[in-house]
Amino acid sequence: MNLFEFCYGIIHWLVDLVNNLWYRLGDVLPWYFGDFFTGVGDFAASDSHLSFMTILLESIIIILVALINVLNFLWIFRKISGRILDFYGPYYVGYRIGGWLQNLADGIKLFLKEIIVPTKADKLGFFLAPIIFVGSSLLILSVIPLSENFGLSTNSSGEYVPAGALFALAAFSIAPFAILLAGWSSNNKYTLIGGMRSAAQMMSYEIPLILCAASVFLLAGSFNFVDIVDAQRDIWFFVPMFIGFVVFLVCLIAEVEIVPFDLPEAEAELVEGWTTEYGGMRFGLFYMTTAIRSYAGGALATALFLGGWQGPSLIPDEIWFLIKAYIVYTVFMWLTWSVPRIRIDQMLGLGWRRLLPLAVLNLLIAAVLKTGGWF
């Protein structure tokens, strides 16, 4: 049973439950009311309504699972930084589960804080930026399946969103717009410079990222996550395309803006970068979105290069997928805490002069492999 069938079952059961009421009402009430309620019941039982509600429920479940993973990621982030930097990390809130509840507590605290808007800020942009940022990041998560059975599909055959990988990458690139908007609308020099830096950084690292993904699409011959993962049944793509894998990871680090590439929010020179003026839950959204994007990045790397949910069947597929994503994220964290921050011009130089040629080389390797008939 896949997620679609599961959700369809639930929705069907619910609709049946409620339709009893509608039809009963339709029987009891006079004709002009009764027809209306019978019509409501017929609409509820129609295929289009059922599949729409199913997809809605599916997305809610997927987003919820993703957000729980994001909480895990934040917890891992704090725990690993504690291990590396000689402190405990979260400890007391949720003592028995290793301080896991600390993030919830922080979230509640941020919710209760006052939202402060600078007087001279552009109110609409200031308000919209976090929404666009968090929304576009959640969009990425909605199309990434955790297994063949757990993903957003539109019919019972398990056919996932066509070109889901392409959609994920496209959603990944909306963020610079939100960041630029946040930086500009805050009306602050630090945020402006941070926003500019962020836009420059994301645009220059987007290209090698997508080129590496393109080589994967080339080998797999599809934009669909299921097909891509299926194509890695014999050999995971990071083996033939190791260069591409490394370039992809580096670009991901730049895209999610963590050290060494956290220049837009380099706290030493730009205070908090483009998030300087944000407080309360709006800041919390930005903070959470960083974790969401880290999770999305780890999931993308897993699906495209690390064989997705493939692994010995002792453990369920979904858990395999998550384990791999967590490992990718742990590597990110390990890197983050052990290197200094790079400078913006050096970073752009790295992106354009090193990573882009490597990505093109990787695309060439993929083309050779494909034409050679190995894939």
Add this chain to the structure above:
Amino acid sequence: MAEMWINMGPQHPMTHGLWNLRVKVDGETIVDAEPEVGYLHRGIEKICEGLTYPQIIPIADRLCYGSSFTWSHLYCLTAEDLMDVEVPERAEYIRVMAIEMQRIASHLMWLAAYAGDLGLSVGFTNAMRDREVFIDLLQGLAGSRLTYNYPRIGGVAHDLPPNFERDALRTVRYMEQRLKEYEDLFDNSKIFMMRNVGIGILRKEDGIDLGVTGPSLRASGASYDLRKDMPYSVYPEIDFNVATHKDGDCYARYRVRMDEMWECCSIIRQALKKMPKGKWRVVAPRNAPASTGLGRVEDPRGEAVMYVVGDGSDKPYRLKIRSPIFVTLSAAPKILVGYKLADVVVIMGGLDMCLGENDR
């Protein structure tokens, strides 16, 4: 982007204190800079005119939170020069040892702040942890953690605590291991080198002309070290090298401080070994003659000088303090211009700011 002024400070993560650096940027390139100081001015020179000579020692401690021992030591040297007090040799060795411990602690705090500026959090926490070891040692010696109030006019407050020598040697041995680790962490990091090599170059002539002293000048190739050039205390009897570097960039400043920490370890060992038995304090006169006294020491940040004028009473008539970082900061615009905005952090971090002594 048009040119604009950016205020980095008074409350900004870069400043490590309370001061304001106004930088004029063209895009991200600095075209002009202007430090503004004085936010922490407490009028210590004026306060000292109302206190008796021994009462000034704790005030002198408050000049710099990073290296308070050198300042109280400097004050005692100055007052001894004014009053013609001969300090027992044991006290001199104890002071030299403690100053070098303080120098390591100060340099470690600098290293921590510098790593934090560069975004290298692991360097920050590790250096802070190792600084704590030396703070503990000095706490065992003097009784408090940051402001020691340990030297006296005519010696030190009390003798070494029991087993201090053993603890100190153990700490120094530990520190030498850790220093190797730091050099692995920093020098082997490609990004660290990218951020440091060739950034913030201060030429030797400019440095001397602008009055820059201490590690910042020695990194430019001038081997000016008061401990060698004009020795005070018992430094002539101790064998050590002056750490210099010829490049004058941020990496050179980092390198000089690291080398200095190695030298400090060696000086502490020698001081412990050569320390004679005997008295550790003589009683200083209550009133100073109507004369002047001058003390100069090599602070972790440069050349620290105090000039005291006595008028025959038990209070100084005038006390002037020369803060090394105050003069070094005036050279900052010269170093900053032409580099990127992100380099401000590295360059100013490399100068090792301490606002307590800067603003006095």
Add this chain to the structure above:
Amino acid sequence: MSEGDERGSTGTNSIETAPSRIDADPGQRVLRALTEAFPETVSDGAQVKPRFIRARVDRSDLYSVCRSLKDHHGFEHLTMISAVEYDDGFEVVYHITSHQAGLLLELITSAPKTDPTVDSISSIWGGANWQERESYDLMGVVFRNHPKLERILLPKDVLYHPLRKDFRG
């Protein structure tokens, strides 16, 4: 000026023409050369301690004395400028170092209370810039020809000079 060339024994011409036994000591040599070059204004030359000499200079000749100290005697580093207020006037004390010779010179100049003005030497030693501003700020000594004589530690609108003895907080 370039470093090292005109320093040490090849200093001023006056040293070359009048060698004597006393010139073996660098401090005595500098004092002697100063008093010979500026007989009217430099006075009270004395060796206080080994490698520490002291001299008084009239404020009219301060700039040229400092210029010759830097150019001919190798005093490349200005350590400290202190201003001291006495009953009859201000004294500005310059501590100037020659690291090559290992020599410290304490150069004292004085100015009356009615006209606390001395020449700025920040064009000779760049390090004097902020120290002169500080002396102006806290003690009210005015340095003539200073490029930017403003308050530095205190806010710009403060009306008093706190280190003066007549200032009561």
